[in-house]
Amino acid sequence: MNLDDYRGVWVFIEQNDCKIEGVSLELLGEGRKLADKLQVPLAGFLLGHKVKPLASHVISYGADEVYVIDQPILKDYRTESYMQGVMLLARQYKPEIILYGATPNGKDLASAVATDLSTGLTADTTMLDVDVSNRLLEASRPAFGGNIMATILCKKHRPQMATVRPKVMKALDPDTGRLGRIIEEKIDLIEEDMRTKVLQIVNDVTKKASLAEAHVIVCGGKGMGDLQNFQLVHELAETIGASVGGTRDVVEAGWLPHEQQVGQTGETVTPKIYFAIGISGAIQHIVGMKNSEFIIAINKDPNAPIFDVATYGIVGDAMEIVPKLIDQFKQV
Numbered sequence: 001m002n003l004d005d006y007r008g009v010w011v012f013i014e015q016n017d018c019k020i021e022g023v024s025l026e027l028l029g030e031g032r033k034l035a036d037k038l039q040v041p042l043a044g045f046l047l048g049h050k051v052k053p054l055a056s057h058v059i060s061y062g063a064d065e066v067y068v069i070d071q072p073i074l075k076d077y078r079t080e081s082y083m084q085g086v087m088l089l090a091r092q093y094k095p096e097i098i099l100y101g102a103t104p105n106g107k108d109l110a111s112a113v114a115t116d117l118s119t120g121l122t123a124d125t126t127m128l129d130v131d132v133s134n135r136l137l138e139a140s141r142p143a144f145g146g147n148i149m150a151t152i153l154c155k156k157h158r159p160q161m162a163t164v165r166p167k168v169m170k171a172l173d174p175d176t177g178r179l180g181r182i183i184e185e186k187i188d189l190i191e192e193d194m195r196t197k198v199l200q201i202v203n204d205v206t207k208k209a210s211l212a213e214a215h216v217i218v219c220g221g222k223g224m225g226d227l228q229n230f231q232l233v234h235e236l237a238e239t240i241g242a243s244v245g246g247t248r249d250v251v252e253a254g255w256l257p258h259e260q261q262v263g264q265t266g267e268t269v270t271p272k273i274y275f276a277i278g279i280s281g282a283i284q285h286i287v288g289m290k291n292s293e294f295i296i297a298i299n300k301d302p303n304a305p306i307f308d309v310a311t312y313g314i315v316g317d318a319m320e321i322v323p324k325l326i327d328q329f330k331q332v
């Protein structure tokens, strides 16, 4: 394999019912940075049926090129047909980096493609960069139970591939005046060749109002002491119209359900304002909230690691501070 034959940063544009998933736009934002550093084009690749009109949207979010395979056989996601599409594009155009959202379909597709292309895949990454002189993707993710951040390199194979967690990267503001190229391709596959059929798609109606969508989150930690004190977190959230989150320790204590856990094994959130109350700031928690716009931390330990990522920090007892905040907000 001649590694120099491979050029360009590519992003899998995941769509459902012709709506682009947010993580794909986030990856275009991050991919733009990597492509600029490597001085190569950024491309999105879009598979589906009746998806071609989405290509201009992909360009407005930072892509220079969009590769489109628009065929009825790609209407619903199936590993077999989507993999054929990606393989065709990857073999023909030889991108050096391919990024996918770490969604169920993105993970499925990336692992199938990695196997068929005999290349490496770093799963569930939370940080990306490039070593420009060696043209290496530096894909980082928590490892060893979240105790370290591991940076994983794929030195001998191309393309270098990673799945990236939703809500970790930032999308660019769309620029509808951006110009880009749209390249169409076709796969040679008929329905009779397919081993799987989609009979019905059932939406998950049990899905809770997502923390990931919240603009303001009040998140409480074990420092709240007990379930009764934790009511202060709910009260503050209610006063300011925020959603409630908790650390894993809080969930394990049974003070909140798992859906409200923030962090590596919970939700990744990016609200405008994030209150971290009685939270130490373990790496597994930080990876899930560090991209919040304003982080306000309340902790009685001035050395708590949460203060390293906080925009504003209040050192003190949450049992005294939170009731005062609630009183003040009620007067506004």
Ligand code: FAD
Pocket: 145, 146, 220, 221, 222, 223, 224, 225, 246, 247, 248, 249, 250, 261, 262, 263, 264, 265, 266, 267, 277, 278, 279, 280, 281, 282, 283, 284, 285, 288, 298, 299, 300, 301, 304, 316, 317, 318, 319
């Ligand atoms: P603690 O670490 O016990 O911190 C409590 C804090 O409250 C302390 O800093 C203390 O100074 C402060 N405090 C105490 N009393 C008061 C008071 N009266 N007023 C103000 N401050 C006070 N954690 C997550 O949150 N999300 C995850 O998704 C997650 N996934 C994990 C995955 C793995 C594989 C592993 C190994 C761990 C994971 N964890 C996760 C757990 C994580 O390592 C920490 O144990 C957890 O985040 C700590 O929760 P905490 O901050 O609530 O509690």
